[in-house]
Amino acid sequence: MSLNKRSIFKCASVVVLGCALVITAGCQYQKSSNDSTQAPTLVPSEPCEHGNIVIEQDFESGQFGECRVDAKGNFYLNIVPEATPINPSPWYAFKVANPDAENINVQLHFSGYWYRYWPKFSRDKHSWQSLSREQVIANDEQKTLTLNLAEQGDFYIAAQPIVDNQHYQQWVNKISALSDLSASQFGQSDGGRALLALQTSVDDSKANIVILGRQHPPEVTGAMALFTFVETLMANDALAQDFREHFNLLILPNLNPDGVAQGYWRLNNNFTDLNRDWGAFNEPEIQHANAAIEKFLGENPLMSMLDFHSTKKNILYTQKDGQSRFPQFANNWHQAINQELREQNQDITMARKGSHNPKLNTAKRYFYERYDIPAITVELDDVNNQSEAESLGRVIARTYMQQLLELRTQ
Ligand SMILES: [Zn+2]
Known part of the structure; x- marks a missing residue:
């Protein structure tokens, strides 16, 4: 889908909402009278450049919406969602x-939304660091960020470290070469991108586990934790080997490759939240995922489902105590995670909330209702840096294996 299609969609939805607009800006630029950092009314600049300075979005996950440049060479990037409300x-x-x-x-305008992600800097798109407090000024109730950049040469700025589809392909290749996981493609996204799976060889005497990731493209800390989580399950230590003696694994790490490629805020190519499609199965990504899971299970039951995301804190969204065939699993696992974090003297905790909303077509609801199992949304804090997210991925993996092995012997 082109940016053009997305602009039309945005235009239509804004007109319905009746927002005040600068019409010359193609329906995208929302004006607010008390916005002191409001960009001057300028025509969009294509390409986005001034003198020898060039800003580009022509790479996977690249996205700055719309660029304007004033006579002094100040850049205004109008970051717009793929659809609204969102x-x-x-x-x-x-x-x-x-x-x-x-x-x-460079002023970043977020279409009236809070910025959510503090800007990160990279020279190579692999190693990232947060911009300093001196380089970033938040204005307009944190709906605008002004970046002061003076680094020489080429560099990248992004909301979070970029974990794109190529990164998933490389990770899948690497871990399938180093472990007993085999890689496959379980279908194509709406946009024709590969949907990647990893799984252990299936043994009917073992219990079955499904791991999901990246339904929501910007939730990168959850993606980082999923990588180390899976690597820890596939390690060659005694715990992981014991675990794999008793459990079959199916991992679908990147359910929304179109959203990842296009730098979307939330949705897939059809402007649908994939984590509201479990049970409805209208979207190709979730249809293919469900078919892959049913094929993996055959006649055998599912014992656990984890779905990795990111939000404002580290939290497990679980069923309430007493719900599911394993009514104490979530509570025990949650406590074990925090105990291990304390023992490691990590300045990080995991929260937990037990709930069930039968009206939301989340993976959590679907797998709990369908299989009567602990179906858990694992949320990593947005502000975890890479090493924190990866470390948390290892802690939740070790405690997960311990708790599931204990459950099996009960
Ligand atoms: Zn999410």
Whole structure:
């Protein structure tokens, strides 16, 4: 889908909402009278450049919406969602070329939403660090960020470290080469991108586990934790080997490759929240995922489902105590995670909330109702850095294996 299609969609939805608009801005630029950082009314700049400074979004997950540049060379990037209304998770990722080490002023406008993700900097799109407090000014009730960039040469700015589809393909190749997991493609997304699966060889005498990831494209800390979670399950230590003696694994790590590629805030190619499609099965990604899971299970039951996401804190969204065939699993696992974090002296905790909403077509609801199992949404804090998210992935993996092995012997 092109940016053009997305702009039309945005335009239509904004007109319905009746927002005040600068009409010349193609229905995208929402004006508010008390917005002191309001960009001047400028025509969109294509390409996005001034002098020798160039800002680009022409790479996977690249997205800055719309660019304007004023006469002084200040850049205004209008970050727009793929559709509205939407969960406020403004995604942005762009490359800056600054050959002369000029001072660059870039204002990020988030269509009236809170910025959610503090900007990260990278030279190579692999190693990232947060921009300093001196380089970023938040205005307009945190709905605008002004970046002061003076680094020389080429660099990237993004909402979160970029974990794109190529990264998943490389990770799947690597872990399938190093472990007993075999890689396959279980279908194609609406946009024709590969849907990747990893699984152990299936033994009918073992219990079955399903791991899901990346239904929501910007939720990168959850993706990072999923990587180390799976690597820990596949390790060659005694715990992981014992675990794999008793459990079959199916991992669908990247359920929304179109959203990832296009830098979407939340949705898939059809502007649908995939984590509201479990049970409805209208979207190809979830149809294929469900078919892959049913094929994996055959006549055998499912014992546990985990679905990795990110939000404002580290939290497990579980069933309430007493619900499911394993009524104390979530409570025991949650306590074990925090005990291990305390023993490691980590300045991090995991929260838990037990609930059940039969009206929401989440993976959590679907797998709990269908299989009567602990079906848990694992949420990583947005502000975890990479090493924190990866470390948490290992802790939740070890405690998960311990708790499931204990459950099996009861
Ligand atoms: Zn999510």
